[in-house]
């Protein structure tokens with residue numbers, strides 16, 4: 001209880017949250033009703049019971065189905081506003097929020113509808129928030145390039161681009177050109193790597209895409225050379241403990257490698273990934289890890305400091321938040 005309150009009270013930044021993954025079953029049903037969409041599940045309870053995943057793909061299938069209720073700018077606004085309220089309650093001071101435009105444009109929802117609704121909620125608070133547009137790696141790079149073109153009129157609403165969805169079989173190199181173009185536009189660069197995929201994908205995210213943070217990256221410990229490099233460069237890893245258990249990257253929280261990552265001198269952070277699907281927001285992730293692993297007050301402080309150090313904020317803002 002003492003631990004829970006300490007983790008709760010700590011100011012923190014959240015750097016790995018897919019806004020579509022914050023869509024709670026209750027809101028999915030409300031939006032379906034509002035938009036006259038029929039769902040494959042009869043009730044909120046039945047939907048939640050389907051949240052029993054065996055790997056990343058089994059999750060993604062249900063995550064994309066859930067996002068299909070998002071049609072209007074108001075829908076995107078309501079989803080984002082709900083996340084920001086929950087993050088504020090966890091003492092998140094700043095969030096860098098992923099969204100997946102292709103999940104929406106592929107269904108005929110205009111790019112502007114999605115980004116304008118998400119952006120408007122971020123402007124209204126109650127916490128600082130910025131947006132990272134992710135490309136879906138299971139789709140061709142041409143689709144990602146077209147998405148970047150669609151984003152150009154909204155350039156000022158974005159701080160960066162990322163890469164998500166099915167990892168294995170879709171290495172970072174596949175997206176070399178679109179990341180190069182994003183780099184020319186002055187956008188920050190991140191990518192999911194080493195979640196289910198091999199350490200080699202972390203190397204190529206760094207060497208080919210020139211990313212500034214690795215999302216997940218937990219599989220880096222399979223490669224001691226890579227660990228040395230990540231430590232030397234203070235490359236941030238946005239670790240998501242509950243996600244890793246739900247998607248069976250680790251069997252149980254007691255075998256998660258968060259403590260080993262910190263001991264190796266890596267700039268690990270704790271984040272929620274898809275909180276509506278994985279059983280909790282950022283504080284639930286801290287608490288689950290701290291209850292299962294040999295982590296103490298100093299580790300908690302280090303993780304929170306890491307979260308601000310790795311944020312795409314100027315030095316003065318970081319200091320003000322901490």
Ligand code: ES4
Nearest residue numbers: 018164165192243273274
């Ligand atoms: C995701 Cl956990 C995870 N991994 C890859 N892509 C994603 N999109 C949403 N959640």
Ligand code: ZN
Nearest residue numbers: 018164215273
């Ligand atoms: Zn993710």
